[in-house]
Amino acid sequence: MKATDHKPDDNKTIVQHVFDELARSNSQPLLDRLAEDFRFVIMGTGSWSRSFEGKAAVLAELFAPLREKIADRITIVPVRLIAEGDLVVVEARGRNTTRDGKAYDNTYCNVIRLEAGQFKEWIEYCDTLLVEKVLGPPGEAAK
Secondary structure: OOOOOOOHHHHHHHHHHHHHHHHOOOOHHHHHHEEEEEEEEEOOOOOOOOEEEOHHHHHHHHHHHHHHHEOOOOOEEEEEEEEEOOEEEEEEEEOEEEOOOOEEOOEEEEEEEEEOOEEEEEEEEEOHHHHHHHHOOOOOOOO
């Protein structure tokens, strides 16, 4: 099978593996699967809600500020995955604690588009009010 011949089941297996590792607080499989032109979109109207364009921007402008606010490794547990074509939809739950001891247990619906086994786009739907309440704005240090 060529790298471009990924089927929905292959994509689902890839995403399942990434999320299984995220549930173990291991982000390396995710980082290994991000395309250089990866795009991450957080839907909503809060200060975290926007489009992050490119792997470097996602790492610097989204993942780094998030890691600054979470006490240990970020943990996201997959609940359900549905795959069709190049898309995999993941229902997931976060199990996290902020540096100041607050629970940050958000729920997510992620629509992930893959190309040749790489994550090209991730659109995240979550409780953005909870994001604001617990994490505050991205640039604000944990209190």
